[in-house]
Amino acid sequence: MTLTDVKKNFGKTRALQGVSLTIEQGEIVVLLGLSGSGKSTLLRHFDGLETPTSGSVEVLGEDVSALRGKPLRQLRSRVGFIFQQFELVGSLSVLENVLTGALARLTGPRLGLPTYPAALRSTAFDLLEEVGLGAQAFQRADTLSGGQQQRVAIARALMQDPEILLADEPVASLDPESSEQVMNLIREIGMKRNLTVICSLHQVELALSWADRIVGLRHGQVVLDTPSAGLSKQQVMEVYGRVATSTSEMQAVAVELADAVAELHAMAELDSDR
Ligand SMILES: Nc1ncnc2c1ncn2[C@@H]1O[C@H](COP(=O)(O)OP(=O)(O)OP(=O)(O)O)[C@@H](O)[C@H]1O
Numbered sequence: 001m002t003l004t005d006v007k008k009n010f011g012k013t014r015a016l017q018g019v020s021l022t023i024e025q026g027e028i029v030v031l032l033g034l035s036g037s038g039k040s041t042l043l044r045h046f047d048g049l050e051t052p053t054s055g056s057v058e059v060l061g062e063d064v065s066a067l068r069g070k071p072l073r074q075l076r077s078r079v080g081f082i083f084q085q086f087e088l089v090g091s092l093s094v095l096e097n098v099l100t101g102a103l104a105r106l107t108g109p110r111l112g113l114p115t116y117p118a119a120l121r122s123t124a125f126d127l128l129e130e131v132g133l134g135a136q137a138f139q140r141a142d143t144l145s146g147g148q149q150q151r152v153a154i155a156r157a158l159m160q161d162p163e164i165l166l167a168d169e170p171v172a173s174l175d176p177e178s179s180e181q182v183m184n185l186i187r188e189i190g191m192k193r194n195l196t197v198i199c200s201l202h203q204v205e206l207a208l209s210w211a212d213r214i215v216g217l218r219h220g221q222v223v224l225d226t227p228s229a230g231l232s233k234q235q236v237m238e239v240y241g242r243v244a245t246s247t248s249e250m251q252a253v254a255v256e257l258a259d260a261v262a263e264l265h266a267m268a269e270l271d272s273d274r
Pocket of ligand 1: 037
């Protein structure tokens with residue numbers, strides 16, 4: 001997929017200011033940036049949830065801004081989306097939530113498990129097994145923990161049999177242990193199916209340990225685009241430090257840098273103790 005000089009304005013807010021980016025099939029990419037840097041807006045361009053004010057967005061060979069109606073729905077069905085707040089229907093069973101991922105392929109409304117074709121029910125169940133929730137299939141979704149709910153949301157996205165998986169701050173509402181499980185699962189699933197995975201995050205360390213490539217955003221512009229292998233938190237924060245202009249940005253960078261330096265010291269001490 002390729003974005004060329006994409007600008008997006010919301011009234012006077014310039015959310016994206018000329019983003020150009022090419023992402024190859026099978027890449028695992030993090031969009032990294034502070035709150036308000038444009039991560040969600042950029043992510044939403046990849047499945048036509050937003051259209052650019054100017055510039056072009058090509059996804060899976062389609063010019064997304066030119067699509068309307070059925071062709072746009074068809075493209076969206078090839079792109080799975082995972083949200084920060086899971087967006088499950090709490091009163092429905094876990095299995096039925098997963099099945100809603102297949103609705104784009106079906107005609108007419110579906111109410112209740114028996115109204116879905118048996119083959120789809122079986123696929124949904126297999127996906128729940130894959131994300132480790134086979135035993136919870138018939139529970140109400142709102143009885144699950146946050147981490148479990150996000151795993152259901154992943155299974156629902158996979159029900160679309162997507163080629164691209166987008167995740168918008170998927171672990172922002174989760175504790176560290178569930179976060180790790182969910183991020184590992186997204187990566188495993190992406191690699192197994194050769195999906196393009198694009199995930200927005202604000203945590204530098206998590207981004208570095210998880211992604212193959214980091215795209216850093218600041219004020220709607222790409223300030224960093226690099227493989228994550230061999231990159232340190234300090235190097236990432238130095239880039240943000242160089243481009244930061246406001247006091248609050250400098251403070252955020254200083255806090256992160258102090259953490260990175262403290263870690264380096266701790267590691268050096270550990271080494272000298274050995
Ligand atoms: N629908 C909208 N209407 C008006 N302004 C918007 C809309 N969506 C985003 N914005 C603005 O665009 C800018 C970028 O927002 P965006 O949500 O993309 O950032 P973000 O990096 O994802 O931040 P966060 O992590 O807080 O969600 C912000 O100034 C935001 O207020």
